[in-house]
Amino acid sequence: xxxxxxxxxxxxxxxxxxxxxxxxxxxxxxxxxxxxxxxxxxxxxxxxxxxxxxxxxxxxxxxxxxxxxxxxxxxxxxxxxxxxxxxxxxxxxxxxxxxxxxxxxxxxxxxxxxxxxxxxxxxxxxxxxxxxxxxxxxxxxxxxxxxxxxxxxxxxxxxxxxxxxxxxxxxxxxxxxxxxxxxxxxxxxxxxxxxxxxxxxxxxxxxxxxxxxxxxxxxxxxxxxxxxxxxxxxxxxxxxxxxxxxxx
Ligand code: NAD
Numbered sequence: 472x473x474x475x476x477x478x479x480x481x482x483x484x485x486x487x488x489x490x491x492x493x494x495x496x497x498x499x500x501x502x503x504x505x506x507x508x509x510x511x512x513x514x515x516x517x518x519x520x521x522x523x524x525x526x527x528x529x530x531x532x533x534x535x536x537x538x539x540x541x542x543x544x545x546x547x548x549x550x551x552x553x554x555x556x557x558x559x560x561x562x563x564x565x566x567x568x569x570x571x572x573x574x575x576x577x578x579x580x581x582x583x584x585x586x587x588x589x590x591x592x593x594x595x596x597x598x599x600x601x602x603x604x605x606x607x608x609x610x611x612x613x614x615x616x617x618x619x620x621x622x623x624x625x626x627x628x629x630x631x632x633x634x635x636x637x638x639x640x641x642x643x644x645x646x647x648x649x650x651x652x653x654x655x656x657x658x659x660x661x662x663x664x665x666x667x668x669x670x671x672x673x674x675x676x677x678x679x680x681x682x683x684x685x686x687x688x689x690x691x692x693x694x695x696x697x698x699x700x701x702x703x704x705x706x707x708x709x710x711x712x713x714x715x716x717x718x719x
């Protein structure tokens with residue numbers, strides 16, 4: 472079987488749903504061995520079981536803002552594959568929307584904790600595992616959002632967390648180049664997933680009127696870009712931010 476990530480071991484967070492789940496499917500289609508990681512363990516296991524060559528894949532529990540669960544997930548991965556993953560995709564993310572004047576401190580903190588600190592903790596743990604073993608040719612792909620570039624009504628916490636992810640990524644790309652690990656960001660626009668299902672129809676129509684292609688994106692349209700960045704096809708792309716918005 473040929474494939475652009477053939478034989479690579481890939482760790483994907485947020486794998487139980489939406490973009491993370493589609494990323495697992497595309498990576499597996501392209502020949503990767505996939506660790507589907509999510510705080511929803513049942514969902515992570517379902518994703519892993521849905522992939523071609525089921526036994527090549529693994530579903531694990533991870534809570535990206537809890538270091539112990541990340542360490543545990545890394546250990547389970549090394550146990551099965553005898554090496555840490557060289558592809559790491561940070562898809563786990565949440566929203567807790569409210570207007571800034573009304574947003575609770577708890578909702579502000581939770582979004583920063585999962586989206587920004589969670590991405591940091593995953594990168595630190597998994598990149599250290601690669602560096603310690605001298606494994607080169609790694610690729611880390613972080614999911615930010617177009618909202619992290621321009622802001623959005625009711626999403627100051629989310630926008631700040633995603634802007635943070637973009638610059639965290641650029642900094643990592645500068646630090647990790649010498650270790651042979653690339654680090655890039657994908658900035659999706661509005662994509663059809665459970666996260667955007669809750670947007671009221673009136674707001675959806677308004678958003679669509681700002682998208683040149685005239686519709687929300689599909690998860691596969693983001694996952695294909697993630698897979699490309701995970702592969703050696705993108706070997707000279709490092710510290711980049713790629714918008715997948717249909718033109719906004
Ligand atoms: P989704 O809600 O469908 O999936 C998110 C997944 O992350 C879920 O399976 C959830 O269980 C998991 N998750 C949440 N918190 C976690 C934690 N602490 N630890 C581990 N797993 C956790 O969302 P989606 O739309 O597929 O979003 C995926 C990523 O893409 C997110 O980072 C999101 O911010 C980003 N994004 C989405 C859109 C969009 O329009 N859907 C646009 C831009 C960016």
